[in-house]
Amino acid sequence: MSAKDGQAGKPQKGITVKKDEDFSAWYTELITKAELADIRYNVKGFIVYRAWATISIKKMYAKYESELEKNGHMPLVMPTVIPERNFFMEADHVEGFAPEVFWVTEAGGEGKKLEERLALRPTSETALYYMYSMWIRSYQDLPFKRYQSCQVFRYEGSMTRPFFRAREFHWIEAHDVFATLDDAKAQVREDMETTYKMLQDEFCIPIIFFQRPEWDKFAGAVHTYAADALLDSGKVIQLPSTHLLGDNFSKPFDVKFINSEGVSEYGYITCYGPAISRIYGAMIAILGDDQGLVLPFDLAPVQVVIVPIYFKGKEQMVNGKCQEMEKVLKEETDFSVKLDDREYITPGEKFNEWEMRGVPIRVEIGPRDIKKEQVVIVTRNPRDKHFIKIDDAVEKIKEIANGYTAKLRDKHLRKFDDLIVMVETIGEAREVIESGHIACIGICSIDMRGYDCAENIEKGTGAFIRGKRVDEESISFERCISCGRPDPVTVYCAKSY
């Protein structure tokens, strides 16, 4: 903000930056003005989640948890700390995560060292599988599916952003053990279905699942599959990922079972990590507009706001009608309804405030409406205005509520396809990426064999190879865009957060 704006004397309650002009500034304003997070806590990468975000995030957790439980997962809660010797049991895992770990080294008196350092979990494989080896005895115990909702800690990224990237973040992690590799692979597919169901259907975030190249896997995994979402800034962001761990962890952690023939075997493990805080960030970034937040109906902290239009001398009458409306809505629906009867600010100010906060439905009632026995119903996105007979109001609100999320989803799903552009040269790839698109290219391989080409492509385009599409791939190329070898794999290349 310039000095001039600061002195302009205008209220600065609303969003002043256009989303497509300066995405970062827009996002920062949204976070502060809609009271989603507070970054003034003064520890880098650790932010305060404020009420408005916390309510939506809790609803997201609830949906996700119930879906996981429907699929046979049981909940548990692990300690936040992991003893050093557990943490170091799987070599690749350690190599990947060690640089990001916060260590607890002292406790009690000043300078009193712990005998063994404790890691603040960056993820819980090494905590859980230590226990799994004690819990799992026989094939009768399998599949063994557990999840926990928790916070994890990673010392990384100077570029921290509220919700997108923090040093402490909120997620769910599911860790499942199976008797066969095929069962484990089936779990990976289930995780991907869960992701589509949650992110696309419930949160209206368009995603594509990619199998990550060999050089870009989760530390310790056989294969990694990750959902990428595209933000309006033209960059993709990695959302949930599911990992086929095979027996890479079963061996060091001794996760074994006795099969039906009485022979001891190692279990096959998968893990799935939807980072709810990041999903929330991506959701508000994708759905939000110049007015502020736009939320799926189920996730809005307030779903219907009633705004009375007061005129001098008619306050009682207007209030009476509004209270009636509130009461009926609360009786006939389970929506979160708010009557904004503050008398010290104008209706216009209320409209703007609740729109900024993403309330899906607004009901306005004033003297004019009362005379006509109607109410005014306005939806947040798209902004439609309906004049409805007061007796039909509840039905209309239910109808709008039912269709609201689906409308939002359709609007954003369509956008994804337009952003993918097929290209044949690295130069073209660079161009389309710089104009905020995803480049679809051929590369000789996503095994380590393709690593040199990948480096060349990533250097030439300034973007990253996100991997091979997991759903059906209709595009094929003649040659690798880098080395020219025939029969390449079709992959996607984009800038990432």
Added chain:
RNA sequence: AGACAGGUGGUCUAGAUUGGUAUGAUUCUUGCUUGGGGUGCAAGCGGUCGCGGGUUCAAUUCCCGCCCUGUCUACCA
């Protein structure tokens, strides 16, 4: 992690080549006015000028270190 730019009442901001504890707006509180898309007026509250050290009679201002924020690069969910 690296480069650059910053940090002044709750929020935003002026002030520094000229060192002497600070400008304005907004928020908030009280009262009036107003009210169908961000009303107006009056009064009041609110600041150890990010933290620590140095230079100085005196530091918000100059110097050093640290913390935090932003933008752009390097790695992850």
